[in-house]
Amino acid sequence: MRTEIREDLQIERKVEALLAKMTLKEKIGQMTQVRHFDDIDDEDVARKHIGSIIHTQGPTPGHNAAEWQARFRELQEIALSTRMGIPLLFGVDAIHGQNTYEGATIFPHNIGLGATGNARLVEKAAAITAKEAQATGFNWVFSPCVAIPYNEKWGRVYEAFSESTALTTKLTRASVTGHQGILSDKGTVMATVKHFIGDGSTEYGVEGGETSLTPKHVEERLLPPYEEAVKSGVGSVMTSFNTLDGIPMHANKAMITDLLKQTLKFDGIVVSDWKGYSKYGQNDIINAGVDMVMAVDGDLQEFHQVLNQGISSGEVPMERIDDAVRRILRQKFRLGLFENPFPDSDLIASIGCDSHREVARQAVRESLVLLKNKANLLPLDKKIKRIVVVGEHADNSGLQSGGWTINWQGSTENYQGASTIIDGIREAAYGEVVYDVAGVDKHPDADVAIICVGEKPYAEFFGDVGHEESDCQLTLTREHKNYISHYVAQGIPTVVVLMSGRPLVVTEELEMADAFIAAWLPGSEGRGVADVLFGDYNFTGKLPHSWPESEVDYENKYGPNFWQKKPEPLFPIGFGLEYQKS
Known part of the structure; x- marks a missing residue:
């Protein structure tokens, strides 16, 4: 039996054993992600059995990386003190490097990495991002964005690699591989491909707008990066703010459960985007297949209360709750958090080091x-x-x-x-x-x-x-x-x-x-x-x-190079001059 298969079977046995002992309150807690400030008091980590902490705009965990690690260690120790002792996931929007920490190596945004076309370089950048994220206390990053932008009016064009599906797919594989490496290593993190699906192809480039594409177009143009990410073992997928066929993606069971989880066989965590629970139908998103909820900006009490009610009434089946918690536990075991729950202080010296900056400088040159x-x-x-x-x-x-x-x-x-x-x-x-x-x-x-x-x-x-x-x-x-x-x-x-x-x-x-x-x-x-x-x-x-x-x-829904009324671009995709060689 191959080592990977044996390890997977061992993890599945551990997950099932743990799941069988958990109360409903503990399960709902595992499905909860909150900020380390405002949303909770420290003791809420234990009282509410919180599964994940996110760091976003707001108070920083400390003045330097050692203090960031110490703060997250405190929260982790509280989680480990509970009856089940399940460790926390710590997530961060490391979009182009560990960009929430001043002094980290900041890479060109994905649009620049797309211009390099260099998959090996993208993999190196992702590996460095992972290492510097771990050095500041995180084990989960919300990147890469694998959208296919159709209109430059969209404010997140730079987060995506390219309007080319083939190039995006190639660089998605490189980014996921670079971030995750051997997932249980101390210098790697769980990656997240986002936003599933159609975020970059909304009409007129509106964030959270309607994506009015045919199923065939979605399958051929937008889905391949996600397929490649799943094949590459990506640990997390984040749902999108847009609607598809008038259905909010957060509540789109056909896409999240039927396509992503069943057809593509994704076995990781589907995480909501910001306040996804209150924005898109509360328990509708759970039934659609969202496993972990960003219960932020006042959503925490509502999420726990309404989900409990939905389970009691039969609106939300226990099978759906168990599926969500199973996926969360599986990733925590894969990350090695039960054996090594704390960040490694030896990694701090790597933040913004010369070798990391040289890779980023190369990325600038090639972009x-x-x-x-x-x-x-x-x-x-x-x-x-x-x-x-x-x-x-x-x-x-x-x-x-x-x-x-x-x-x-x-x-x-x-x-x-x-x-x-x-x-x-x-x-x-x-x-x-x-x-x-x-x-x-x-x-x-x-x-x-x-x-x-x-x-x-x-x-x-x-x-x-x-x-x-x-x-x-x-x-x-x-x-x-x-x-x-x-x-x-x-x-x-x-x-x-x-x-x-x-x-x-x-x-x-x-x-x-x-x-x-x-x-x-x-x-x-x-x-x-x-x-x-x-x-x-x-x-x-x-x-x-x-x-x-x-x-x-x-003036139309989409910009140059797409099937509706295609205006000729000034420069086609793939254009770029070089110095003439003497």
Whole structure:
């Protein structure tokens, strides 16, 4: 008998033995995920038999990684003190590195990793994320996002790898493998593929909107990354805010139970998204197949009370409760939490270490896509006498990293441990580097202007173009357009570096600039941009999305390159120039 089969059988026996001893209160507790602040007092972990703790925007567990670990150790000890002694899962939105911890290695967002097309690199990035997540006390991450974005108006485009199903599927496998490794090892975590299913393909790119696709289209275009994730042994799947055929995905039994669990044979945890219980029909989501509920922002009491009532009335079968708890226990055994429930303090030294940052810097280099290079202006000669660097994005690691960086909505300030684009330029260039942050100076003697423009950070619906709480747009701001035109008007050779979480309509700016680079959201290693600007490395990145020519391209439900009224993109998916080899 193979070792894997024998271990699986041993785990199943342990799960069944434990499940048989549990009370209903203990079972419902295991199905509960809460924050370590606001939702509970510490003793509620034992009183309510809580199964999982999530860390999100709000008070941090401490001032440094040792304090984070100590805080989670305290909570774990409370869980272990209960009659059943079942350890906690600690979850975190580690979207592009352990991005909730200042000083961690922050990778380019998935859209940039999609531009690399490098599965081995994605696997390395995921493994580093797992190690730094464990170093701060977590054993579960809510990544990767495996959506297939259909409209750049969606505020989460940057969380997904590509509009290509094939590329997304390849990188999903790499990400799951990198995060989970040998799942019981101290430096790995349980991964989560999300959001099941159709989150990136809602009409007009609305977060939580309607996905009006045929079952055939869902199966062919959206399902393959999930199929690959299940084959790769992913431990968790998160349900989506969108509706499919008018049915909220959280309550879609045909998709969660019939398709995901039965047809695809997924045996891990289906977890709700934020406040999914109160938003989408309470016990409807349990009967649909959701196993663990984010009982946050006031949902805890409602969840426990209404689920108990549903079980008493027969609305929710005990078989469904046992299935949910069985899946949760199974993953806790697979993670080795019953034997090793506490984080390893030896991992703390790995957070933001040089070797991790070098992998992130490589990811930056390989993510850059060269869209234009008139008269071979690039690569720049390091001996250029005078370089003007323009714009606030040039010297701001918060702006260059996007949402889900230190804070949920990102930051507009520099954060610990990061390097900026101008840091890299200053290190690479032998001549004078002048910084014009406001883009208004006159530099008639400048040899080249490197103009850094882009979006401000955003996350989730705050990034939806057209949402009432969003100021996002599909074009550059007037101020950033002026940065470019101001230097073009001076006759200075101009390189534009665009930092954005999605392709923007920059047709006019592309015409004006001598060279134009899509840099996506590079993360903490801004020096990687200069590595390629000055020719130490060639451009290898290719567009993971087709690039729009006009805002008119988005007047229909979906953007360029899809089956409805297909507008021709300015650049097709897969486009990307390289330096000419002499």
